[in-house]
Amino acid sequence: MITVIKKGLVITMDDKRNEKIEKLDVVIENDTIIALEENYLGNYDKLIDATNKVIMPGLINCHTHLGMSIFRCTNDSLSLMDWLNKKIWPIENNMTDEDIYYTTLLSCIEMIKTGTTTSADHYFGKNTIDAVKNTKIREIFTRCLMDSDGNGDERINEFINLYEENKDKSPLITFSVSPHSLYTCSKDYLDKIQKLALKYNLPIHMHFSENLDEIETIKNTYNLKPAYVLDKLNLFENKLVLAHGVFIDDEEIELLKDKDISIVHNPISNLNLGCGFAPISKYIKNNINVCIGTDGQGSGNSLNMFEHIRYVDMLQKALFKDPTVINSYDVLKMATINGAKAFNLDDKIGSIEVGKKADMIILNLNNIEIYPVNDIISQIVHGISFNNVETTIINGDILMENQQLLLDIDENDLKNKIKKIVERLNI
Ligand SMILES: [Zn+2]
DSSP, X not given: OEEEEEEEEEEOOOTTTTTOXXXXXXXXXXXXXXXXXXXXXXXXXXXXXXXXXXXXXXXXXXXXXXXXXXXXTOOTTOOHHHIIIIIIHHHHTTXXXXXXXHHHHHHHHHHHHTTEEEEEEOOOOTTHHHHHHHHTOEEEXXXXXXXXXXXXXXXXXXXXXXXXXXXXXXXXXXXXXEEOOSSSSOXXXXXXXXXXXXXXXXXXXXXXXXXXXXXXXXXXXXXXXXXXXXHHTTGGGSOEEEEEOTTOOHHHHHHHTTSSEEEEEXXXXXXXXXXXXXXXXXXXXXXXXXXXXXXXXXXXXXXXXXXXXXXXXXXXXXHTTOTTSOOHHXXXXXXXXXXXXXXXXXXXXXXXXXXXXXXXXXXXXXXXXXXXXXXXXXXXXXXXXXXXXXXXXXXXXXXXXXXXXXXXXXXXXXXXXXXXXHHHHTO
């Protein structure tokens, strides 16, 4: 099957081409990009005319909780700890696997419609993976691990079963090992997790340095700053993906900067929960890989990455009172290729290059509120909406074309199911 996308303005995010935007035909054979040419004259089975439209890699959401779609906008005026303890965790205890299947399905559709082609989950539920498979989205799957309630080993076994059963079943699904955080996992439990991740050669994806209460708890347990706890627990032997990283100080940056770590910046979630936000331009200056996450809809409001990336550079410019600390292209890198690097997927996705998997989106930037588009990259970062995402392609499969979802899923039926779940759980 050959698909040709003709005459689009291509932002490749390929280091070799840098920020250059070129008018190119993108040729896809099955799941792989086989050519980027000025005028492709070969055969094809499917043609998409992208004249005056932008083609770019699909966005990579490096930290989310797919099952949390039903908690959208539930954290108004609640601190992180109050929100988790009083609202989220008691309700999650009553969620069935079927509930989590449908809440995950909703999230996957939200991502396809808003231009995200890969996400890194941090949730649970044994049939959530079916929701991911049914929507054909690319996913870094996991089972969130914690032992603060005494059920830690059960969760590890659940993860091992999930991994062993699914590891070779789909090219779209890879895994991370995901302790919830340093403050909800004991030292011995983190030791087990560290060894498990090494054994399977998987990255560790965890919440890290999100708010000040958490740092105080960690200090009381270890008498160390969080980055030094990672060192003490041998976690630098692993590839680490640290979500949030709001309060990493200069001493910790010195320790982290040569390690195989990535920081996932979640600006809206951090702002909503009154945590502050991460000084990521400082991390970037120290060669730390920074990528972007939405967090779950409960704290992040939506999985629409375009909403979240809009905040990234403005927050840094305001924080450092310097408009030169970061630019729009840096932000697009964070939302694409840097996310792929974080999870060892940069040989497959994150940029539009010959030989890589065909994960890309087509944007139509012709609507009145962003007209005229003087600088495409700046406009994408500062002011487009999901209405601009016209077509979403994952692994060569066209999942949405001209804003029509091409999956065998009845959206109204799904909404009704979600409504019933929300009513039953009294959210
Ligand atoms: Zn989170």
